[in-house]
Amino acid sequence: MSDHNADDVRNIALLGHAGAGKTSLTEALLAAAGAIPTMGSTDKGTTVCDQDPREQALGHSLDAAIVGFTVTSRQVNLIDTPGLPDLLGRSLAVLPAVETAALVINAQAGIEPMTARLMKRLDGRGLCRMIIVNQIDAPDLDLATLTDQIRDSFGPACLPINLPAEGGKRVIDCFFAPREDATDFSSVHEAHEQIVDQVVELDEALMETYLEQGQTLAPEQLHDPFEAALRDTHLIPICFVSAHTGAGIPELLEVIAELMPNPAEGNPPAFLKGAGERAEPVTVSPDPGRHAIAHVFKVLNDPYRGRLGIFRIHQGRITPTSALFVGDARKPFKATHLYRLQGKELIEVADGIPGDILAVSRVDEVHLDAVLHDSHDEDHFQLARTDYPTPLYGLAITPRRHGDEQKLTEALHKLEDEDPCFKVDHHAATNETVIRGLGEFHLKLLLERLADQFHVEVDTQPPRIPYRETITAPAEGHYRHKKQTGGAGQFGEVFLRVEPLARGAGFRFVDAVVGGAIPGNFIPSIEKGVRQVLDEGVVAGYPLQDVQVTVYDGKSHAVDSKEVAFITAARKAFIAAIEQARPAILEPIVHIRISAQEQAMGDLTGDLAGRRGRITGTETKSWGRVVIEGEVPLAELEGYESRLKSLTGGEGVYSIDFSHYEPVGATIQKQLIEAHHQQAPA
Template sequence: MGKYSTEQIRTIALVGQSGSGKTTLAEALLARAGAIPTQGSVERGTTVCDYTPMEKSAQHSLKLAIASLETNGNRIHLLDTPGYPDFLGHSLPALAAVETAAIVINAQNGIEMMTGRFMNWAARRGLDRIVIVNKIDGENVDLAGLLEKIQTAFGKECLPLNLPAGGATRVSDCFFAPAGESDFSSVEEAHRQLVDQVVEVDEKLMEVYLEQGEVSPEQLHDPLERALREGHLIPVVFTSARTGAGIAELLDVIVKLLPNPTEGNPPVYFNDPADGSPASELTATPDPAKHVLAHVIKVEIDPYIGRVAVFRVHQGRITPGSQLYVGESRKPIKAGHLYLLRGKTQTEIQEAVAGDICAIAKIDDIQFDHILHDSPEDAHIHARPIELPTSVFGLAVQPRKRGDEQRLSDALHKLTAEDPCLRIEHVAQANETVLRGLGEMHLRTVLEKMSSQYKLELDTRPPSIPYRETIAAKAEGHSRHKKQTGGAGQFGEVFLKIEPLARGAGFEFVDSVKGGAIPNQFIPSVEKGVRGVLDSGFLAGYPLQDIRVIVYDGKSHPVDSKDVAFMSAGRKAFLDALGKARTIVLEPIVNVEILAPEERMGDIAGELSGHRGQIKGSDSPRPGTVQINALAPLSELEHFPARLKSITAGHGSYSFDFSHYEPAPPQLQQKLVSAHKPSAVEE
């Protein structure tokens, strides 16, 4: 592959609801550009992006795939993402690596649950957005009505760059050479609306337009890029990835109108100094002469190649053999070989510049979301956080075969490295290893991979609910630890106060000791003793949170005071305060998003309300379908997937996302407290 400047690079993430045809669209673009000899098929398992055996079997994407291609003197990095909410851990990182989010809509289904969510996520990251209406050749599609719904849902700035023509067998250009027939509306009117929208961001060009009545595409280019950056224009294009209608035109739009890295909104980084001073925002500049800044958006562990890290270069230039640093590590690594990706195919390149998305292999230190840089002084630079949902759907797992515990641990370590939304919890109280993901499909996929790739068979069961404890009132605690054994003794005395924090604030330890009543060297021991209580809880054995502990007084002995004495005194003083502070149990509340047939709304509402759920709102993304947003206690949702499947005859879908903790009902609190059997009686 040849060398390309930053201005010759385009990066596009294909996002949207599962079934909108993103993978087939990527395949059609690759074939049209000559990157592959023939267009593959999802049904036949021959696409570039869905290359794993599990994806071929499922016939939908399970992970982020990169497909780079070259056309008309430009390099395009396509990022094909899964559309199911269960796999957002693979979809959302793509938005951190591109200038443009292409929201793909199935013309037959219209606006769906994930359509609006991806539009919002892309807007919050400041990305240019384009809407691709795919499958325009489908039966009984109302493209005019769909365009109207898109504009109603997402604003009048959603304007067509082309319109379907010839019974959706082709498209007519509305921007470069606006002429010809269309299946609905008018090409000339669509062109006028586009120009009107673009010139609004450029007063001088607006004056020219008002005087002359027309401006050329060349004159519109810079204002159009600004309109895209500001969200003042969201182009809409029409395609059929199956028949090829609109694919050549989409390639033209990508090359001629979508931004290169110098034209999009620049990525935001943060410099978080080690000295504790406030973090400062900085902007990466797509300049090859500057220090390297590259962001790792994906890690894949191949059974033959090993760890492959995929990253987007935002600043500087990387070549094979470049010396790089990983995150805050002071130990340099060598980049070794650089690869462009096209599905599972790796093509070696000699340089990567700002805008490139490429990969390096066999460097175990690189993790998801790491920053690669070439200067030790940049060790504290971090990327803008990627918005990822909290994983709450859980399964307790254990190996079916005795002796496989270490193999299970190794496999889980690799799987969590690949999937930022897969979490492992070790619950000491219940002696459980819990897999947490974004839904039933997510965890089922993980278990299938465990079996097929790692040859591990697991037994699963519903996990214990991750309750928490906190306090509802302020209190004071005191403890004196004094021990004499004939030789050197132990002495430490601690006075402390505890008070509740806002929900979700965590834990704070404050040293307010005056006059050296507790020598400074023993304060960490007091804190260690206090923290030792947090995990084991006080009331029902669940971890404590949202508490501030203030140590304000104490006593010491010049000879007998030791770390162990103040650790014990701190622990017992904390327990003393907890006994006076109205300790309560908190239960996790989750956001529930349901998509189901409209006629089942009443049954679903009844199911939720019968399990302490609260419906927060509903919408109708398309005729005959209802989207329900609700809050419900996680403890009440163990059987919800099966109940939803029964109520909707398999036509309903759902997603869970952690919302907050709130006090459990008194009856449940009493049940949990009664069931708790402390492992040891406190002194």
């Protein structure tokens, strides 16, 4: 049986910009809790979390790592996430496994681009939040100004729960038991009042006791309203620490153990039952006595341990004898061995309860975002979809050695299974395999794994830009397919109408046939024929989107009408309609965010303008850097990383997110259509 209960579990993800010190902070917490004898070093590659040789060489985390420790009977599961912009998907993937997201800020660097991006990504996820200011022992810091900047950027709910003292050599508690012998007790008292005022706002009875009766409130009286304030993001505590010296680490452990929510105190996970628009919210309870429900938030394909599925238990108990189903599968698997993770180390455990983060190995059916359960009452369960950034940076790849084609395909599928922001597409028209990620560095890491782990080397080149086709006017199309070859013939006739939809609406198929002109069993064949054209495009070979197709009439034959006849008729009628509907080619527009030194601002904005970009905002930071935001066509960003380094002396960084599609200019559209016709087979 488990040696803890769900009320004692604390699940926390450490998020933040690369270099904020998340891995060092994890080491300091592990050492202070007695989980490791001494702290490891990121410089020496001796930390629990960064065991991969690439991580050790770069000095940065490249994937999320899970560790655990016990403090005052609390079982704390800590997830150390990568802070590089290209690896954002790997950080977001872990959020469904935790109740609390802790943003780690480097006290010297302040609020860096990735930190702001992550805080924005937390909106709407229902996670409690805290902010940890690390490296408070660095020289020449103005932590009071940094606190003001945090509150200006992230809102007045951000309040210190302790304060640094003696140049960052220690911190003073402002919540549990403020000390009157503090060097500046007035600041401590003010911070204590601010955080208590914020907490009691959500409890009218407690507010009355506090304000009208003038009573001092004990921490135990504040516990429940404190949790309520965390759930509503009415409070985001700020903790000050130095992972290097250990200042503030005991206080942070106390905050985690006593104030951060357990699975019952955090906002419940957003599980749904059903599919598509019919999916309805369902309540999942952290009750070990109910049916087991767990969510797979990470998958690893290990050359020695096989496929490793890492999951968070949200309800019920899981043991090695549990028969678990993956989603809607009818055949269960036995979780023969259950493991707790300590970095790369797997520690076998006897069972798992709600809140636990465990792993199961050598189960091929397990996949990212799978829901594991032990009862068909939980069929069709899913966790609300995580909003990942769209992978836009692409490379066309071909195996360097002849005969490696199948090996490459299998390896790419395994990498795609692991990473929610890595996608593989095969374009039949150009016979091109394209891999897409969040940036050049992201794909570089994956190509290195292809070579090192899967022993497949590839050649790369820039891929085609993922343009799309659409229409700008309504039109109609008609085609009669009639074929007679001596025996049974083929006959199908289709009348349809096409209309443009709002940008981003996708595709809509409408059956408006009346009077049985086309038997109902052939309507799916018509939709199938239409969808074939959607994938292939009409004018330039790019997929069609934002189109409504309405089938309103047609004819059939009692003997000769078949599925294939209506597929063909629908294809031809759809193509005819598109050609008359003033087709247009759309290009992907991305939102770009650039951070660089202030003196490079003019060069950067001028360069973006030359790439058909639009500047939507600029912000000068107090530490001598500028953040530029804008929109730019993805087609204009080829080679941008090198250009940015050239303009900023290597100090600039950027990130992109898909924004929307918009029509290309007439000249570019003509060039794309001509290029497609030249490539088309005679």
